Amino acid sequence: MESTSFVLFLLLLLTTVFYSSPVFAGDIVHQDDVAPKKPGCDNDFVLVKVQTYINGIEDLEFVGVGARFGPILESKEKNANHTKLTMADPPDCCSEFKHRLMGEVILVHRGNCSFTTKANFADAAGASAIIIINNQTELFKMVCEANETDVSISIPTIMLPQDAGAVLEKNVNNSIVSVQLYSPGRPPVDIAEVFLWLMAVGIILCASYWSAWSAREAATEQDKLLKDASEDYLDTENTGFGGSVDISTTSAVLFVVIASCFLILLYEFMSIWFIDILVGLFCIGGIEGLQTCLVALLSSFGQFEHASGSFVKVPFFGAVSHLTLGISPFCIAFAVVWAVFRHHSFAWIGQDILGIALIITVLQIVRVPNLKVGTVLLSCAFIYDIFWVFASKWWFDESVMIVVARGDKSGEDGIPMLLKIPRMFDPWGGYSIIGFGDIILPGLLITFSLRYDWLSKKNLRTGYFIWAIVAYGLGLLVTYIALNMMDGHGQPALLYIVPFTLGTFLTLGRKRGDLKDLWSRGEPERPCPHKIFEESSE
Structure with a gap:
């Protein structure tokens, strides 16, 4: 079990703590709030679908963003017109057109003049819509100039990222291209987010009860040893709960320091081979987690009791139960199959199974010994999450955490250290996600609360667990x-979770007078084994 604990502890550092991923909607656009809303320039920013047809045959669909100005687009595809697409002349659309247009949609390069200037020239030339190609591989929210007082533009204006615009421009030069522009609305409630919420809370519940049960079993076993009053057992006061790794204050701080260093490495050297390394690490962690969970589950059934209690020596791993040996091939095969098919639409199921098993196992093995360590860990993680999502833009000109979360520069759709669920009943598709760290870091404090409640023999009402999980x-x-509420911009989940969870715990502990024990000991005071031995000898 010692080797297992060490492996999980390393995986926590390498694949979880450094990656307390922001929750984000996936369709991130960069905002420009310099100019406030004004008459003629007060549209809400909406995503726009640009369905293309090459020589009359349906082709690629791109996603753009609508401007503050211009009319509102159709919301349904069946009501959107097929309109010919043509390149603007001049390409930047910053002067009058040389030829009159006949209602075409024009493709325009960004730069040299304002967005409203481009739209006005296109409108005057007879275009039905204008698509502006950004000069970066991301979207930009188009607003009016700060000095413009009244804007009257009668055609829609859409922006596409640079890579999508390059594809369209190439097709326009070689074929007859037409487009459909429409902006379907999103459902008021994302069902995927509801399931992610239930999944995150459920994982912490399962891990907490497993951790508390293990702690109580270890404490009960220790009490039995003490009652035997044998000198061979006098060292039991130094034993922790079997197979667990306690985090210290120093390691809590180092967690975040190492996490930041690793995140910078990911940002600077993100590539396909780096993603492959992360996939390999994730598979190792997933195999370990799935194996641990299955062994614990099957061991509770009588027919597997003998297999779980008999061991064989394996090089490097030491003593391994026959049940573990029997389950290992299945766990390895499961992880390998997921890695091979991870780009398929159904791969999120395997990723979530491996991720859930890994998270539960980490929460079972890695433990916060007291509230002091939990406070240091969550406070550092709180600062870490906010800095790398928001403040990192000041030094790197973009959010480092979000760039890594999306898998930019890697050619892959994000990294695997996430729980993800497809957005159901959403015409835009995509995934809702949550990072492992957003479950594990607060989960360490919540599992500690239930262990404390059980060892202190507190019920749900007088304990801390129910309040922590709520x-x-x-x-x-x-x-x-x-x-x-923030147009899909990435949000550091710990910005909201830490004040709720840690704040509730500290406030309740102080009010009940338990803060001193929670802060330093982290468990109720237990009789000294030497004293019990002396009393039993009398």
Whole structure:
């Protein structure tokens, strides 16, 4: 079990703590709020579908963003017209057109003049819509100039990222291209986010009860040894709960330092081969987690009791139970199959199974010994999450955490250290996600609360666990509300979760007078084994 604990502890550092991923909607656009809303320039920013047809045959579909100005696009595909696409002349659309247009949609390069100037020239030339190609591989929210007082533009204006625009421009030069422009609305509630919320809370519940049960079993076993009053057992006061790794204050701080260094490495050297390394690490962790969970589950059935209690020596791993040996091939095969098919639409199921098993196992093995360590860990993680999502833009000109989360520069759709669920009943598709760190880091404190409650023999009402899990659920709920209120911009979940969870714990502990024990000991005071031995000898 010692080797297992060490492996999981390393995986926590390498694949979880450094990656407390922001929750984000996946359709991230860069905002420009310099110019406030004004008459004729007060549209809400909406995503726009650009369905293309090459020589009359349906082809690629691109996603753009609508401008603050211009009319609102159709919301249904069946009501959107097929309109010919042509290149603007001049290409930047910053002067009058040389030829009159006949209602075409024009493709324009960004730069040299304002967005409203381009739209006005296109409108005057007879275009039905204008698509502006950004000079970067991301979207930019188009607003009016700060000095413009009244804007009257009668055609829609859409922006596409640079890579999508390059494809369209190439097709326009070689074929007859037509487009459909429409902007379907999103459902008011993302069902995928509801399931992610239930999944995150459920994982912490399962891990907490497993951890508390293990702690209580270890404490009961220790009490039995003490009652035997044998000198051979006098060292039991130094034994922890079997197979667990306690985090210290120093390691809590180092967690975040190492996490930041590793995140920078990911950002600077993100590539396909780097993603492959992360996939390999994730598979190792997933195999270990799935194996641990299955062994624990099957061991509770009588027919597997003998297999779980008999061991064989394996090089490097030491003593391994026959049940573990029997389950290992299945776990390895499961992870390999996921790695091979990870680009398929159904791969999220395997990723979530491996991820859930890994998270539960980490929460079972890695433990916060007291509230002091939990406070240091979550406070550092709180600062870490905010810095790398928001403040990192000041030094790197973009959000480092979000760039890594999306898998930019890697050619892949993000990294695997995430739980993800497809957005159901959403015409835009995509995934709703949550990072492992957003479950594990607060989960360490919540599992500690239940262990403390059980060892202190507190019920749900007088204990801390129920309040901690409710606070976590509320914090995660506020995260999703904030996400949907901010146009899909990435949100550091710990920004909301940590104040709810840690704040509730500290406030309740102080009010009940348990803060001193929670802060330093982290468990109820237990009789000294030497004293028990002396009393039993009398």
